[in-house]
Amino acid sequence: MTAITQDSTVTLHFTIKMKDGSVADSTHNMGKPAKLVIGDGSLSDNFEQCLLGLSAGESKEIELAAADAFGMPNPDNIHHMDRAKFVGDADVEVGIIMAFSGPDGMEIPGIITEIAGDSVTVDFNHPLAGQDVTFAVEILSVE
Structure with missing residues (x-):
């Protein structure tokens, strides 16, 4: 073997x-x-x-x-985005994993961790x- x-x-x-x-x-x-x-x-x-x-x-x-x-989670991988960027996406809620386009065009998954007014917090650390x-x-x- x-x-x-x-x-x-x-x-x-x-x-x-x-x-x-x-x-x-x-x-x-x-x-x-x-x-x-x-x-x-x-x-x-x-x-x-x-x-x-x-x-x-x-x-x-x-x-x-x-x-x-x-x-370990990297604080640099947590981003705050404008809710307006999620237009037409009714599913914007905490806990949802969404695909985002990375700088190199590759899709990267991010999990929505918080929504406060017009700010959506997305965590791109590995789940x-x-x-x-x-x-x-x-x-x-x-x-």
């Missing part, structure tokens, strides 16, 4: 669980596994270290502190920033 090393291409299923046991995200829900290359920067170093040495068919639960998972999470991984293949 091939074990995961630096630069391995890994296909895996993962489930992200919150401290209370609720599921935040899962590739099982999407119906297809994730594929990534160890060392390409898509995972935190600490998370990658936990995957090294695993082989296809193995499962593992990895507890990650917020800093090693999605990072799981600042949260300790458990990743349950199931390794499907290692190349």
